[in-house]
Amino acid sequence: MKKEIIFKLNDEMVSVTVDSDELLLDVLRDKFGLKSPKRSCGRGECGACSVLLNGKSVRSCIIFAVEVAGQEIITFEGLQKEGMTDLQKSFLEHNSFQCGFCTSGVTITATEFLQKNPKPTVKEIKEALAGNLCRCTGYSSIVDAIYDYTKKKGE
């Protein structure tokens, strides 16, 4: 069954016709050309497809597109409209990526977490990111970048 949905996407109202079983991830990638949410596990286990739904990070691979009608979605692309953010700069300085495939999902999760907890401990950062899998970095450079960013911001 096809359905037209309207929702806010990266600060713009958009409308799109979707199948009722179409995933948000596929709609964002294939119908809006937003390639930052990545296809990986398909079961909400790895976090590579994370986007913000009304400010909360969610796994777009296990959400039907029709569920976001009337809601607000922000993708990684929407976070950097003003250019490279300070958090992204910190990722760059700390080499918080290797292959880069998990980076957008990690950034989405970190963004939501830092809004709730702007001065986290290292342990809190690790707990917040435990649902974002990265096979390359061993995570420590990601945790360092986030912690360093909050320290600099606090100065």
Place this chain on the structure above:
Amino acid sequence: MKDYKYVGKKSIRIDGKAKVMGAAKYTDDLEFGPNLLHIAVLSSPHAHAKILGIETSEAEKVPGVKAVISGKDFPQKFGLYLRDHAIFPNDKVRYVGEQVAAVIAKTKKIAQAAVKKIQVEYEVLPNIQNALDSIKPNATLIHPNLGNYEVVPWLYPQPGTNIGHVRKIRKGEIDKAFEEADFILEDQYHVPHVVHAPMENHIAVALFDYEDRLTMWNSTQSPHTQRNILASCLNIPHKDVRVIAPYVGGGFGGKAGISMEVIAAVAAMKVPGCPVKLAWSRKEEFENSSQRQELFAKVKMGVKNDGTIIALKHELFWDVGASAEYGSNVVNATGFSAIGPYNIPNVYIDSFAIYTNRPPCGAYRGFGYSEFHFGLESHIDRIAKKLNMDPIEFRKKNAIKEGDKVAYGVEMGPTGLRECIEKVAEKIEMGKEVISDDPDKIIAKGFACAWKAPAMPPNESSAAFIKFNEDGSINILVSGMELGQGYLTSMAKIAAEVLSIPLEKIRVEHPDTDRNPYEWQTVASHTTWSSGNAVKKAAIEAKGRIIETVSRALNYKKDTLYLEDEMVKCTVDSNFSLALKDFVINGIQMKDGTFRGGPILGTGIFMPEFTSAMVDPETGQGGHPNVHYTTGAGAVEIEIDKRTGRVRVLKMAEAFDAGKVLNPDLAKGQIIGGFMQGLGTALWEEVKFDENGKILNPNFTDYKIPTTLEVPDEMYPIFVEVAQPDGPFGVRGIGEHTMIPVMPAVGNAIANALGIRLTEVPFTPERILAALEKKGK
């Protein structure tokens, strides 16, 4: 030591902005227009079954289906070293998940629906799920035609058996040495199958156009090798096969060689003019890409009372799954190297590639060395204990030195192994007892050494082009892959150092086999060394042309000219400087208005011309199969909860002799990332199969890879620099090595904590508690 401007200095990765800003495009991010078709694959539900018939007519009738393909369309076999893998099998299926047929349709959804309508009639055959069963007499033959497969001359399939290759080493007098030994320890070790689990699954897009050329966009470590396999397997001239390799979302060996890409290639040939996409799901990634070999190892080591190792018999029984097309070389490489980083005069090694009805296995970070080091380095600790020797001293006493003979009789090159051992032992404070505040928890330390050589055909090679642009910036064209390790940045640094150009003015291009020169594959931790040598030569050639041009146009002697800060300068005329941007494209204008020079280019090639794989098959002696070894050591401090059996790593240190570190931060990233990947295999990771070969945990809920929560609080990456004589600036590789010490180091720590010796990984709480219970009885 010479002071470099770029080499060894901290820098921002040249792919950094693309990755933190999301500009990096992976294969699935590319757009292919409205003609793009999608492929769904019918996979085998059986581990071993005869195919009696395939009925595709119902699938073909589904609206939106363009074609259905199977082995009757494409009966070829493919393989890197041994052509034993069918594009689609015609005779029988050999593992659960093997591709049997494929549907090409307008959408993935239609293709998936149509696949369900393909009817396959099977006659189920007895299946083999264990390598040790597979080598028993009268075992069902998985490849009855093994003797007819094409194979490289240095691998030895054993027709009439399930053995795809055997590598033998015979050095010294093993029987006599065991007779002379004061102490002999013999035991068996087991390492199960694990998966690479890159975050990006395998994906391939193929276009066979109306001029009969095949273009592919693949997530791959091996664009040129894929081109070669596709061209020879599908009988297309190499010039008409083009492989483009965008950014890769993790490889770890799993995207080396070729696997599912062949399905996309032949599907494209069935629908000329339309690009076709095949994207593996995570489940398909587990079932039908490649896995790490399972290993059953028998280790017998003989020592003298003074702690000298005099004999090693190491038998390696590798489960390579249903295809040994790539895994046979893992078996080969480890056969040559299973002495570990020790000087052992009497050696007997048998390394067997054994077929089973499990998914094909191939390259995995460490290329078999992680697996055999588990047994070997566990053994080393156990023997040291028996001899009442400090295990660190025992290792140092036997550690291989420059000039010692390795297992195949060639002299060991320069190595900083002893320094690595000492630095790690010091950092982790081996021998110093730590007591937990919690009476239920025990803190202990464990240590292991490691070595690894790149495993390559003797004639592997690399090539590079450098071209200057009008503003004095350069583009470097190479065909190594940026897998995350920092390859692009490393190549840029090498050129920057030779040409005195800052990194910001260098772009390194991703492979496109039409435009970029040859690279064998990005595997074996050999690319910084091999491709780096090619880039260095290309930069030196470009520099020569710059100097020749200036000398000819302005009458300076060549040997007085040098490059500094994007300018040509002169040792005898301090007033002279000429910016590169002023002439590297347009030349230098003479007084009469004519010009000298033209676009500055550089080309470089590298092949290790001293290697040979041709050895005596009965002894492994007489050739030079490896180029060099990288050595190092690793150690952990762990905490075990006696109530739960849970292990947590508190502290780790690893040191490797990198020859020369090009990028300090990136090299550290290799140690930390490799350590964590190794920790996964030590503590949790294992592919579980049922008795019929079906994977029970093909997802990240049931197959757990490390998360942030398992990261040790303290991590100490350390580098030693004993230059590699033929490496660019002394470099040798370290990327895979960082995983190798982890399983035995953790195992040795558990033994030190609890007095139990686990000879099987992963060290799950169940295994630890069971061992404790057994010990208590």
